[in-house]
Amino acid sequence: MQLGSENYIGAKDGSHNRDFILTVEDLTVSFDGFKAVDGLNLYIDKNEIRVVIGPNGAGKTTVLDLICGKTKATAGSIKFKGKELTKLPEYKIVREGVGRKFQNPSIYENLTVFENLEVSFPRGRSVFGALAFKRSADVIARVEQIAAEIMLNDMLNTEAGLLSHGQKQWLEIGMLLIQEPELLMLDEPVAGMSARERELTGELLKRICANRSVIVIEHDMEFVKSIAHRVTVLHQGKILKEGSMEAVQNDPKVIEVYLGH
């Protein structure tokens, strides 16, 4: 049933004795009887960059939605650092260290770049914490550091709505980075970007992936090749193949359902 699992050496028993940061087992979600994700098993290592590919409707975005709590699972378990996520509300999952970037740039257009990052700074997250929050020197330093990372350091006072599409994507990545997530999930981060922006984003992702695990959904095969440690191919809610980029690309089933056309 799990087509991919035999390709992942030691995955099945490894879930017990290996230190995965994310362990997804038998995850299923059905919408009115349609199983968008069907008995999925997924194991993500520490500091691993995993790319998820697959045809439209394969359930890629749904998997991310399930991990971050946007969609509730029908069955199965999602463990992050040994902690079950399926029952937690979204904001607690975030506080555990799971960051999620949406497909369309999701930023606060009426606030400046600085304010976007400041609001995402992980302090003062309760109502009264937010009231008492002060823009102290360490906040400013951190915002500037992140802004430099995402190449927006000279646009701190620009209203975010005025940024280009690519810059908006970077800003949202920055808003996640400032929270220092241990698992970062990116949904098509280079879609709609120019070739140059794509290149810069690739470098950005490699830099920020240094000490965290990342799950990326992407269609751009050149981009996937340049960043992936390991690739998971989803098809109709199930894993079709899992392994290195090379193994995936040469797999006849994958070529048939996805790469072939």
Added chain:
Amino acid sequence: MNSVMHKWLGGRDGLIGIVILAAIVFVIMPLAFDVFRLNLIGKYLTYAFVAIGLVMCWGYGGILSLGQGIFFGLGGYCMAMFLKLEASDPESTKIQSTPGIPDFMDWNQITELPWFWQPFHSFTFTVLAVVLVPGIFAYIIGAAMFKRRVTGVYFSIMTQAVASILTILIVGQQGYTGGINGMTDLRTLLGWDIRTDSAKYILYYVNALLLFGCILGARAIIASKLGKLMLALRDREDRVRFSGYDVASFQMFVFCVGAIISAIGGAMFTLQVGFMSPSFVGIVPSIEMVIFTAVGGRMSLIGSVYGALMVNFGKTFFSESFPTLWLVFMGMLYIGVVMGFPNGLAGLYTMYIKPRLGARKNSKAVVAKTVVPAESAPSTIADNSPSNA
């Protein structure tokens, strides 16, 4: 000092706005009008509390409550209960079959003061109740709605339903509430006759001071990170949620703040006008209150005060001359504002008047900026904030 100025007054523009409004309310109005008219303006200013509350909820929080009359009414009724008890001492109610209870209870064959009326003998309790009863009620409504992610139009409809239910409850339970007539014939506050001219002057000023207190408090909230989060929430609820914030608790907070500010207005209404009735609780008055904010500008605390004043002036003037046309005019005004100038009077000001005022001053500022092109980032950041008038 600088941060106090920035936080509470909203920078230089904010300070100018506050000073002009203060001059109008504290100096020009009392000089220009006799005590009867001033009392009327005081009444309008109690609606300005609700309008400020709506700027917080609707303008910043994106939560359109069509039931702010609930909280205005609850605050007003709490104050009215205290005043009514004071007016119902055994001496002045000795002709009743049960002396010492409010007259409407006596008319409804109630022979004993109900338990929930008892604490309103205490002024301290009453003052706390004015704030806490609407606050807790708003918390309950907010928790029931926002935790289930009921927002937008659905939330607005629910608040209307609650306003309607509360009106029916008050009218129906006339033995306990005074029914459709409300609580009338309120005379003294701790022995001080509130119907005299001097009392009306004093209450006008107390009201105005409380109003400014609420404006400054609201400004402090808007200037804090919470204020930015409200804006963020309005546009990208999911992004805020997936940045580790419990969205519902922020919506509940701002809804409660709006309710409490409205309730203070309601209590001051009772004191200045001398009665409270269900006609300030239901759907129609609640929608009128939204119109005050819409006309004044839903992103502007100061603007909404002008909105409340102007619409009510208009209402008094037109409803005297054209009683039947007034409601139609009010409806047209609302539609006109929403379609024509969605940011209200304050929006018109920032679009058309402010640029002309600023044109001369800015020529100097431009020179200053070009002289010092590399202003260090932290200082520009510290000065930068949404400066809504």
